Amino acid sequence: MFVPSIKSCGAVLCLACLLLSGCGQSEKASQPAAPAEEPAPVEEKAPAYITAADDFSNLTLDNAETPVYDHYTLAQRRAKGLTTVLPKITPYKDKKVAYLTFDDGPDEKNTAAVLDILKQEGVKATFYVLGKNVKAYPDITKRIFNEGHALGNHSYDHDYKRLYASADSYLAEMEQADDAIYELLGVRPLITRAPSGRMGNFTAAYEAIMDANGYVEHDWNVSSADAAPNHPVAQDFIDNISGQAVMNSAIILMHSSAGHEETVKALPEIIRVLREKGYSFGIITPMTPQPW
Template sequence: MKNKSRLFQYFCGFSAVCLTLLVSSPLALLAFYDSKSVVPVAGASVYQDSPSPKTMYTLPDTIADAYYMNENPENPPLSVKPVYDVFTVQERQTKGLSLELPKVSPYYASKVVCLTFDDGPDPENTPVVLDILKSHGIKATFFVVGTQIEKHPDVLRRVYQEGHAIGNHSYNHVYRELYQSANTYVSQLRRTDDIIKKVIGVRPRISRAPGGSAGSFTKEYWETLSKLGYVEVGWNVSSGDASNAKAGRIFNNIVTQMDNKNLWSHTIVLMHDGSGHGETVRALPDIIKYYKDRQFEFRVINLETPPAW
C-alpha cells in the first residue's frame, strides 16, 4: 500500500512539472522573439514595429545599389548612391505624398569628378562605356532620352543594375517641341519618367535639359521644376564631343578646362554615349586615367551634387 501511495505521489509531481512547462512555453518563446527581425520584401509595403503610416515604405521589385524615395518622411540620410523615386509625379499627387526633396548639404571635397553621358541608351556605345567603367570600378551618370529607352530597354536596365545613376533627358530631344513652354518641357520629363519606371521600376529625380538650360529656360521653367521636385543638372567641363572631334581632341578639351582648379571640388564632365559618339568611347580610358592619376574621387550625380556653377 505504501508503494502505491509513493507511486501516486511521483505521478502527481511529474504531472505538475509537465503542466508548468506547457503553460510557460509561450512566454519562453516570446522572450526570444525579436519583432524587428522581419526582413523587408521587395515590391511590398513594409511595417517596422507597428503598422503606422509614419514608418511605411515601398520598395521596387528590382533593387540596385541606390537610395529610394518612398512614403516614409524619415528616410535614412543620403549617401554616394544614385537616387530614385518609387513613385512618379502623378502617383505622388494621387496618394497625397510630398513632391518636396529632402534637405541635404552639397558635397564638396578637394578633388571630385562626376562623369556624365547624354543621349543614350545606345545599343553600340553604351554597353562599351559600361564595360570600361566596370573594368575601372567606377560609376557614372547617364541622362537618357525616352525614345531611345523605348528602342533599347535592356541597355537601360543594365545601366541601372550595375549601380550607375540615371537622369531624365526629355522624351524626344527635339528643341522646337521641347521648349515651346515650361509645360511642354515638363510634359516630356513626365512621359520619360513613365517609360523609365516601366523598365526599371523607379524613376529619377534628376534631369538635364538638352542643350543646357541657358538660353532655353525662363523663370517659369525653374519654378515648375522646383514645384514638381526635379533637380536640373548642368556641367562645368565639356568634352566638346558634340562636334566631329576625334578622341585625342576630346581628351585635350577636358584637360585644358581642368586648369581651372576652382572646378576640382565639384567637376561635372559632359560627354555623350548616343549614336555617332564612338570617339568619346575611345577617349574614355584616357579620361578616366587622367582623373585617377590625380587621385580624384569618382561620384554619381545625386541630391548631394553641388550646382555646376
C-alpha cells in the first residue's frame, strides 16, 4: 500500500484545511448573530435645589449656591390649610458675593446667549422672569432651571398700570406668574423683584401683602444701567458695575430680554472684573442679605 509523504500531499492537506475551515465558517454564518448590546441610557442629572418644608422651617441655610423653591402654589397652600407666612429669616453670613441678576426674560436669543456664557464661566445667576415669557419660551425657562440657576418672579406681564393699581392687583399678578412657572416646572419661586423696584412703588399695603403671602423681595445695589434710555453700550455696563461693586453683598441688576445684546457682549468682562475684585458668585434665595 502506497502511503504518500506529507510533502507530496501538502496540496491535498491544504485543500482539506480550506474545506474544513470553510465548513466552520459556513456553520458559524448559519448561526444567528448575537444581539448587539444597547448602550445604557444616560441619566440626566437632576438640578440641585431645596424645596421649602410645609411650614417653611428649613429656610435657615447658609448657602448662596442652591436655589430654593416651594412645591405648592399659594392656592394649594391655602386649600391645605398650610401657612403662607415665612418665619423670620436669618440672612447668610457676610461674605463677598456677587449676585448676577437678569430681569424681564426669558427670550430665545439673549437669555440663551447669557446661559451659554454662564455655563462656559462656571457661574450661577438669578433670572427674574415674566410669566408671559415663561409661557412663550418654556424650553429656555427649563434650561435656566435645569442648569442650576435661580428663577424669581418678576410679575406676569410687567404692566405698571395693573401692578400698581393696588396691593391686591399686585398680588394677583405675582400669583399669575407663579402659576405659569409651577405649571411648567412643578415648583414656584419664593423670591420676587418688583418691576422698576420696590422703592417708590410699594406702600405699607404692598409690604404687608407680600409678607402675608411669603414672598421675599430683593431690589439691587449695583446697576449696570443697561435699560437706560440713552442706548448705552457694553463698556458702559462694565464701568458702571466695576465702579459700584464695592460692598460685600453686590446684587447686580441686568436684563436678558430682547434688545439687550450689549449686556450679552459685556457679560464675560463683567465676570472677569468681579473675580478680580475677589467676589464669588451666588444666586438669590430668601436668605440672601437685602441690598440696603
